[in-house]
Amino acid sequence: MEASTAPAGPAPGESLREFARGHPQAVAFSVIVLMVAILVGAYGLHEVAQSTLNGLTLGVVYALGAVGLTLVYGILRLVNFAHGDFLTFGAYMAYLVNVTWGMPLVAGIFFAMAATALLGFVSERVMWRPMRAKGAGWLHLMLMTIGLAFLIRSAVQWFWGTQIRTLDVNITDSVSFLGLRIGQTELVVVVVGIAVLLAVGLIVRFSLLGKQMRALSDDMALAETAGIDTRRVILYTWLFAGGLAGLAGVLSGALTSLRPELGFELLLPIFAAVILGGIGNPFGALTAGLVLGIATEWSTLVIEPRWKVTIGFVALIIALIIRPQGIFGRAKEI
Amino acid sequence: MTDPVRGERLLDVDGVVKSFGGIRAVDGASLRVGRGSITALIGPNGAGKTTLFNVLTGFQRGDRGSVRFAGEEVLGRPAYAIARRGMVRTFQITKALAAMPVIDNMMLAAPEQPGERFRNLFLRPRAVRAREREVREEAVRLLEVFDLGELAADYAGTLSGGQRKLLELARALMARPTLLMLDEPMAGINPSLGRRLLDHMQTLRAEQGMTFLFVEHDMEVVMNHSDTVVVMAEGRVISVGEPQQVREDPAVVDAYLGGAAA
Amino acid sequence: MTAPPPAFTLEAFTNLGFWSGVLVIAGIYAVVALGLQLNVGYTGIVNFGQAGFMAVGGYSMAILVLEAGFSFWLALPAAILITMAFGVLIGLPSLRLRADYFAIVTLAMAEVVRLVAQNARGLTGGNKGLYCEYEGASQTCFDDSWRSVSDSILGFVENFWSDPEVLLPLLLVVWATVAIGIVFLEYVQRTPWGRVLRAVREDEDAARALGKNTFLCKLQSLAISAVLGALAGFFLALFLATIHPDDYEPIVTFFAFGVLILGGLASYRGVAIGAIVVWTLLEGTRFVELPISEEKAAALRFAIVGLVLILLMAFRPQGLFGKREEMVLGD
Numbered sequence: 001m002e003a004s005t006a007p008a009g010p011a012p013g014e015s016l017r018e019f020a021r022g023h024p025q026a027v028a029f030s031v032i033v034l035m036v037a038i039l040v041g042a043y044g045l046h047e048v049a050q051s052t053l054n055g056l057t058l059g060v061v062y063a064l065g066a067v068g069l070t071l072v073y074g075i076l077r078l079v080n081f082a083h084g085d086f087l088t089f090g091a092y093m094a095y096l097v098n099v100t101w102g103m104p105l106v107a108g109i110f111f112a113m114a115a116t117a118l119l120g121f122v123s124e125r126v127m128w129r130p131m132r133a134k135g136a137g138w139l140h141l142m143l144m145t146i147g148l149a150f151l152i153r154s155a156v157q158w159f160w161g162t163q164i165r166t167l168d169v170n171i172t173d174s175v176s177f178l179g180l181r182i183g184q185t186e187l188v189v190v191v192v193g194i195a196v197l198l199a200v201g202l203i204v205r206f207s208l209l210g211k212q213m214r215a216l217s218d219d220m221a222l223a224e225t226a227g228i229d230t231r232r233v234i235l236y237t238w239l240f241a242g243g244l245a246g247l248a249g250v251l252s253g254a255l256t257s258l259r260p261e262l263g264f265e266l267l268l269p270i271f272a273a274v275i276l277g278g279i280g281n282p283f284g285a286l287t288a289g290l291v292l293g294i295a296t297e298w299s300t301l302v303i304e305p306r307w308k309v310t311i312g313f314v315a316l317i318i319a320l321i322i323r324p325q326g327i328f329g330r331a332k333e334i
Numbered sequence: 335m336t337d338p339v340r341g342e343r344l345l346d347v348d349g350v351v352k353s354f355g356g357i358r359a360v361d362g363a364s365l366r367v368g369r370g371s372i373t374a375l376i377g378p379n380g381a382g383k384t385t386l387f388n389v390l391t392g393f394q395r396g397d398r399g400s401v402r403f404a405g406e407e408v409l410g411r412p413a414y415a416i417a418r419r420g421m422v423r424t425f426q427i428t429k430a431l432a433a434m435p436v437i438d439n440m441m442l443a444a445p446e447q448p449g450e451r452f453r454n455l456f457l458r459p460r461a462v463r464a465r466e467r468e469v470r471e472e473a474v475r476l477l478e479v480f481d482l483g484e485l486a487a488d489y490a491g492t493l494s495g496g497q498r499k500l501l502e503l504a505r506a507l508m509a510r511p512t513l514l515m516l517d518e519p520m521a522g523i524n525p526s527l528g529r530r531l532l533d534h535m536q537t538l539r540a541e542q543g544m545t546f547l548f549v550e551h552d553m554e555v556v557m558n559h560s561d562t563v564v565v566m567a568e569g570r571v572i573s574v575g576e577p578q579q580v581r582e583d584p585a586v587v588d589a590y591l592g593g594a595a596a
Numbered sequence: 597m598t599a600p601p602p603a604f605t606l607e608a609f610t611n612l613g614f615w616s617g618v619l620v621i622a623g624i625y626a627v628v629a630l631g632l633q634l635n636v637g638y639t640g641i642v643n644f645g646q647a648g649f650m651a652v653g654g655y656s657m658a659i660l661v662l663e664a665g666f667s668f669w670l671a672l673p674a675a676i677l678i679t680m681a682f683g684v685l686i687g688l689p690s691l692r693l694r695a696d697y698f699a700i701v702t703l704a705m706a707e708v709v710r711l712v713a714q715n716a717r718g719l720t721g722g723n724k725g726l727y728c729e730y731e732g733a734s735q736t737c738f739d740d741s742w743r744s745v746s747d748s749i750l751g752f753v754e755n756f757w758s759d760p761e762v763l764l765p766l767l768l769v770v771w772a773t774v775a776i777g778i779v780f781l782e783y784v785q786r787t788p789w790g791r792v793l794r795a796v797r798e799d800e801d802a803a804r805a806l807g808k809n810t811f812l813c814k815l816q817s818l819a820i821s822a823v824l825g826a827l828a829g830f831f832l833a834l835f836l837a838t839i840h841p842d843d844y845e846p847i848v849t850f851f852a853f854g855v856l857i858l859g860g861l862a863s864y865r866g867v868a869i870g871a872i873v874v875w876t877l878l879e880g881t882r883f884v885e886l887p888i889s890e891e892k893a894a895a896l897r898f899a900i901v902g903l904v905l906i907l908l909m910a911f912r913p914q915g916l917f918g919k920r921e922e923m924v925l926g927d
Contacts, residue, residue, distance in 0.1 A: 077696075079696050079699065079700070127906070127910075130910075131909075131910065136909075136913075138695075138696060139636075139642060139695075140909050140913055141909075142696070142699070143853060143857060143905060143909050144905070144906050144909045144910070146850050146853065146902075146905060147901075147902040147903065147904075147905030147906035147909070148902065148906065149902070150850075150898055150899065150901055150902025150905065151899055151902040151903060151906070153898065154895040154896065154898040154899035154902065155895075155899065157891065157892075157894070157895035157898070158892050158895040158896065158899070161891050162891060264846075268700075268703065268704055268707060271700055271704075272704075275697070275700070304715075306715050307711075307715055309711060310708060310711045310712070310715075313704045313705075313707050313708045313711070314708065316700070316701070316704045317701055317704050317705065317708070320690065320693060320697055320700070320701050321689040321690065321701075324693055324694070324697055391805070392804075393801065393804075393805075412804075412809075413801075413804040413805065414803075414804045414806075414807050414808055414809050414810065415807075417804065417805055417806060417807035418807040422805065422806070422807075423805050424805070425801070425802070425805070429799050429801065429802035429805075431794075431795055431798045431799060431802060432798065433794070433797070433798050434791075434794055434795065434798070438791055438794075441788075441791065442791050442792065442795050442803070442806060442808075443806045443807075445807055447788045448788075449787050449788030449789060450788045450789050450791075450792055450808070451789070452789055452816055455784065455787050455789060462787065462788065465788075466788065505806070506805075506806075509806050509807055
């Protein structure tokens with residue numbers, strides 16, 4: 001009878017690499033700290049802090065968009081190219097309430113969230129569930145999302161045309177604190193966004209629905225056998241995703257302006273946040289979205305502002321090449 | 335320690351380690367396979383058999399250790415390179431290519447096809463055509479051996495489960511293997527088909543000196559059709575020997591009763 | 597993407613110039629979609645970056661002619677090589693990714709190309725695009741050589757047809773390319789190399805277990821697709837007589853997918869027919885007199901494309917000419 005010899009100990013240097021592979025968050029965190037240190041050294045604390053604050057407004061939009069998208073992608077393996085147009089839809093719904101009907105922005109926000117949630121809900125009942133029942137693969141579904149994206153965008157263009165519109169928001173007043181300036185609207189965006197993100201985080205972490213969503217994301221078949229009503233959870237996920245997308249759209253529209261391409265322009269950075277955060281991981285998406293927004297703003301310290309839009313894409317490409325499962329995803333053979 | 339391998343060592347595995355995110359699926363496994371033998375790799379669930387199998391065939395990258403096949407080190411080589419050297423594997427869930435006709439499945443597997451290199455399509459068209467003819471003849475002949483000749487033009491997706499298993503074996507043979515690695519060959523098939531597969535295995539061993547290593551849960555097959563049994567538990571090889579010896583080894587009994595049942 | 601000149605009357609319905617333009621665009625999309633068919637329909641790699649390859653091809657050609665002083669006829673093969681190299685560069689790190697990740701990476705790559713084109717003003721002319729360079733009194737345009745060839749062809753045709761359609765030479769070249777592309781790809785598909793590709797499409801692991809270097813095949817497939825993308829980029833630049841970042845937006849790739857789906861996965865001839873059908877419908881509907889504004893009409897056409905895409909995927913995923921048995925992608 002032959003037994004194998006005891007395994008040899010790890011080679012030097014290999015244990016550090018194993019640590020890095022096992023703790024990507026620590027690596028990412030150290031990288032960010034390093035970046036901050038370099039930027040502060042080069043541009044001064046005030047510049048970096050102001051830049052961070054500006055980036056937060058963008059980050060909040062990315063995070064809201066990413067959380068919804070990652071839940072849908074994780075649970076249904078649906079690459080939803082129409083998600084960007086959900087944002088657009090939300091923005092224009094807010095326009096309808098806020099400008100056309102003259103009501104305050106708050107009402108617009110609620111209406112936008114509800115309308116977009118409904119849109120997500122309807123798409124699930126009418127399109128995704130029947131297609132899944134037919135056994136449609138992810139490519140078929142993705143191509144359908146492209147069709148849906150076209151439909152939503154053309155509807156927006158039909159009713160509101162291509163001209164640039166703005167929400168009825170205060171774009172001139174600003175607030176200062178700690179020597180930093182932030183526009184009044186920007187402040188509202190950040191506050192609302194962070195409040196909602198916190199609420200979402202709490203719901204996903206502690207509520208029954210949140211646990212069920214995470215269970216489905218991990219293993220749909222297992223969740224079914226465990227007795228979870230997957231159909232219901234899926235519907236709630238769509239409501240969630242739609243509502244968050246709608247909010248992201250309104251906030252983005254409030255910060256900039258409304259045009260039919262609004263959502264699509266945000267789509268790829270949002271995908272970047274989803275992938276960086278690990279598909280199906282709402283906390284990862286949230287963090288990655290915020291970091292991505294801030295990093296995009298930081299980039300303007302170093303490169304010309306017109307290039308900052310490329311940051312999202314470059315981050316996405318690098319993420320997929322170095323660590324496709326994301327910073328917060330679990331190590332799997334991809 | 336007696337070395338149960340008689341004859342030339344075709345496969346020599348030493349101290350293979352493979353971890354996934356902190357878990358050591360294979361924790362220093364070693365084994366030997368002699369040419370012309372039929373070796374079974376068994377063990378309770380979670381023992382690391384599948385992972386080791388994947389590392390040996392190149393479908394997963396081992397962290398450490400050595401795998402020598404026909405005298406050459408192959409640990410870390412890409413899966414296709416290992417297959418070309420003669421270590422051909424099948425899959426537990428058959429991978430008969432459903433969207434291709436049966437004959438295409440077979441012709442695909444033939445080695446040394448100049449037509450598979452893009453530039454040869456334009457630089458050496460005659461060599462490409464000649465080899466295609468050869469490959470087609472060989473494929474037809476082999477399909478006959480497995481009683482699949484009539485299905486040659488059908489899409490593999492239209493075959494029954496049993497026929498697909500046979501196709502996968504026939505296809506693997508087209509690749510001219512020296513060592514056939516079978517991943518749970520008996521999984522999900524009826525006993526009569528199982529007997530046919532085992533008969534083919536024995537014939538191939540007797541007529542061509544083909545060597546087999548298979549992962550299996552079916553103890554009847556393991557006990558009655560293998561020369562050597564390798565038992566794994568918790569990522570290591572805990573016992574090696576003839577089926578009767580291994581069955582009585584207390585370490586093995588312990589592993590199966592103490593851990594998850596096979 | 598700019599379209600042929602608008603026309604609203606019934607006389608214009610039979611306007612040869614208009615329909616020639618439509619056929620040229622259809623041909624350009626056919627070339628793009630042939631590459632897509634090789635990738636998606638036959639190799640199983642979901643390439644969303646064709647617009648990026650078109651841009652790299654078109655811009656390389658124009659930059660070589662206008663800024664490096666290349667002759668047009670030398671710039672063409674050089675730009676093809678550049679685009680192919682770019683395709684390989686993209687493919688090396690990303691082809692090992694899961695199919696949906698690959699789709700997203702290629703889409704992101706194409707957008708990066710477009711954004712670079714938009715912002716690297718010194719090299720690419722930024723938002724002004726590229727057409728001609730002016731040095732004092734003289735001007736060089738990237739299509740000068742093409743124009744003289746085109747004029748010679750027209751001069752020859754005038755012997756049989758007194759007022760030849762000005763787009764005829766381009767139309768012939770584009771559709772000749774489509775035809776050659778179809779013949780070439782259909783031939784290659786029947787070879788052992790094509791067989792490995794089809795195996796990779798369905799199950800890459802099965803192919804690897806049989807000793808096939810699947811990564812290399814995928815890379816080669818992507819490189820060929822890049823070449824086709826570059827050709828399409830050339831034709832587009834010649835047709836529009838300009839190179840501009842707005843002409844390489846993701847919508848171009850999405851429309852190419854629409855052509856691919858309509859024609860049917862795994863059918864090269866279907867691609868050609870699909871392209872003609874899509875663009876005839878899209879542009880032909882300009883003649884339908886509706887009491888709506890131009891903007892709304894555009895939105896409506898867009899909506900119809902989206903609806904057709906959805907309905908096709910739901911009820912006839914194999915398109916017009918695809919084979920149901922060969923549809924494996926997307927499991």
